[in-house]
Amino acid sequence: MSDLLLSFQGSQDAGLSAQLLSEVSGRDDEQTEARAEKITCPVCRRETQVPDGGLQSLSSSFFLSSLVDEVKQQEAVLGDASAPTATCDCGEGKEVIWRCLDCSDNLCQECRKAHERVKSTKDHRIISLGDWHKSKIPPAEHSKPITRMCTIHHDHPLCFFCDTCDTLICSMCAALGHRSAEHNFLNIDDLIRSFRSEVENILQKFEKSRQHFKSTEKSIQHARNRLQKKLAQARSDIDAKAEAEITKIRNKAKLLTDKVNEIGQERVSKYEKALTHNHEQMERADQTIAAVNDLMSQADDFELLELKPKVMHNLEFQELKCEPANYGLSFIGVRFQDVVSDADLGEVCVSEKWQLKEEFGKRGTGDEEFDFATAVACFRNGDIVVTDTILKRLSLFSSTGQYKTSVAQGDAKHQLEAPFGAAMTHDDLLFVTDKKKVKVFDNELQFVREFTPSADDADGQSESYLTGVAVDSQRVAVADRGRKLISVHNLDGSLISSISNSMVDYYLAISNFGCLVFANFEGQSFFCVNFEGKEMFSVKTFVNGKAAKPAGVLCDDDETIYVVVHPGKREDSEVQRYDSNGALVATVAQGCSIR
Incomplete structure (x- = not known):
């Protein structure tokens, strides 16, 4: 085996010679002679006939050549420093016990103590030489590349991973134990790069999924909060409706009671008159009877005869006019209607559905006509203001x-030259963009004040062209399409901040979650940025899967974002609802006609 190692470090042909010698050593001469003309390939392990020219005439193995070059390169790079010496690097000949992973020094016991005392090296990671040999390196990240030595060939670093055997190997392992064709091994650096790339891709998918869950969680919370507000509003509306209906019933009851009282008083009066009349007739008869009885009892016969004509005249019977008892007038009652059961007080709506409530105006130039109605705002009393950018009027x-x-049209303070955007505060202050200025009016369109959001035009600077405007309880935001910026002001017009964004266009809104929402018509998108200008999200708008242009934005008090979009034909426009994260919730109105 030693002959084979030496030959491998020398050359390919010499290695094959050593292999041949090692294979025939220890065998009898007959076996040697029988097999001397054949060798076994170190890669595929197949026997090959030795050509007449000897081993030198065999074709070169580029795989083995590359392994030889790899070994030489590793030895050149690592040199003596890659393997620990038997003695400490201090030069005093002391035995090496420790290995510094950060500076690759071999340390004796005394040098380790000194290593830990010096400020620049006291935080270095030091392990025992035995652990270093066994590659028992702590799993922390290292500032320097880590080289592990082969546990079989101790002076060779691990540089390959055998996928077949699922193990790390050195170049010698690759040339010997893993040289057959079924072994598939990769360079460790390439494998690690591939592994890290794969892990990074998976982590990106996890992060994308996590962001999706996070966004969905916010959307669910937004929907829940919106539901709570809608529930409170519904309960309040029911109470208000009940009070209104109760008031109506009480008013109807009062009218009915008043009518009963009126009829009753009229009939009682008739009965009183009849009683009075009859009493008068009875008193008259009583008086006549009493007078005649007195005369008959007190006068003598001669006086009676003398008064006979008079007495008889008074006694002439006259039928008394007696008012009869009219029982018909004595009845009065009420036939009630079942007001409550005739119709329900209301109907619970479990899904949002918009319906056209009212429409006014037509195409033209008259007072109640429009050519290009651009912005709409409402006063608290219900009055509506409309800007027309073609007719240039408010x-x-x-x-x-x-x-x-x-x-009135004109360039005076109380006049407007070319109004575009309009927005209303809670206390009925109307903000209108007019070329380079923002003008403020009251609920009777009387001029209040004005301010100029952008500085005067300068050389090289685009001309200011104000379009959209939006307000909340404290601020007013103005879109400058000419200079591609949004300026944020106090309600008195004093500047708070200015946000540059190349997508600033016509339409703008302020959300109650602390952001600005604006649409880009040709860009077929709307954007959400905070008041520092950081983009929170951007959304491409679609109608039935086709890109659509946003033609207006509105932020509701419940953090809902409404966007008017059209896919090309303005009569096919629709209103879409998004949550505070920019996720499409629903289409609430379709078939809107937008000029």
């Missing part, structure tokens, strides 16, 4: 669409 309508007034 108009005010009642809640039923009746025209009220409009802002």
Whole structure:
């Protein structure tokens, strides 16, 4: 075997000669002579006839040549430092006991103590020489490449992995015990790179899945929070409806009671009049009877005869006019209707469904007509304001669409040149973008103030063109399509921050989860950024699987994002609802016609 090792380190042909010698040694001469003309291939283990030219005439094995080159390269790289010497590196001839993994020094007991005292080396990892031989290296990451030595060929590093045997091998193992064709081995560095790449790909899938679960968790929480708000709103609406219906019933009861009282008073009055009339008639008869009786009892015969004509005249019988008892007027009652059971108070809606409530206006240039209605906002009293970018006007309508007034056109403060976006605060302040300015009006479209979000145009700087505007309780955000930025201001117009983004376009909204949401029409996307400009997410918009253009965004109080999109034909536009993470929840309205 030693002959074979020496020959392998020398050359391929010499190795084959040594192999041949080792195979025939120890055998009798007859066997030697019989087999001297054949050799066994070190790779496939098949017997091969030795040609007349001897071993030198055999074809070269490039596999073995590469292994020889690998061994030489390993020895050149590692040199004497790759294998621990018998004595300490201090040069005093002391026995080596320890090995430093960080600086690859061989240490005696005294040098180890010194190694641990020095500040620059006290944190180095030191293991026993025996463990180092056995490759029992701690599983921590190392700043230097780790070389493990073969447990069979102690002076050769492990450089291959035999996939067939599932074990690490050195170059000598590859040439000897694993040289047959069924052994498939790979370079350790290539294997590790492949393994790390595979692990990295799997980890990326796990991370993607984790992010999906995280996003889904947020979506579920958003849906749950929205449900809680909707439940509270539904309960409040039911109570309000019940009170309203109770009020209606009480009002109807009062009307019915008033009618009963009116009829009753009228009939009681009739009965009172009849009683009074009859009492008067009875008193008159009583008076006549009493007067005649007094005369008959007190007057003598001659006086009676003299008064006979008068007495008889008073006694002439006249039928008394007596009011009869009208029992018909004595009845009154109420026939009730079953108000409660005739119709339910309401119906529970378990799914959201939008329906067109009202529509007003038509194509044209009149007061109640539009050419390109761009932005819509509502005052608390229900009045509606609409900007028209073609007609360049801002108009005010009642809640039923009746025209009220409009802002005069012009470049004066109280006028508008080319209004685009409109947004309303909770206290009825209307913010309108007008070229380079933002103007503020009250609920009667009276001018309040104005401010300029961007500085004056400078050389090399794009011209400012303000489009979308959005407000919350404290801030107003303005989209500058010309300069591709969003400026955030206090409600008085003072600047808070400015966010640059190449996708800034026409439409903008402020969410109550602390973000700005804006759409890019031609980019067929909408974006969400925080107030520092960091993108939280971006979403491509689709209708029936086809890319669609967003033509408006709105953020609801429950963190829902609504986006108006159309796939090319504006009459096929629809309203889509997204959660606060940008996930599509549902399409809430279809067949909307958008100019």
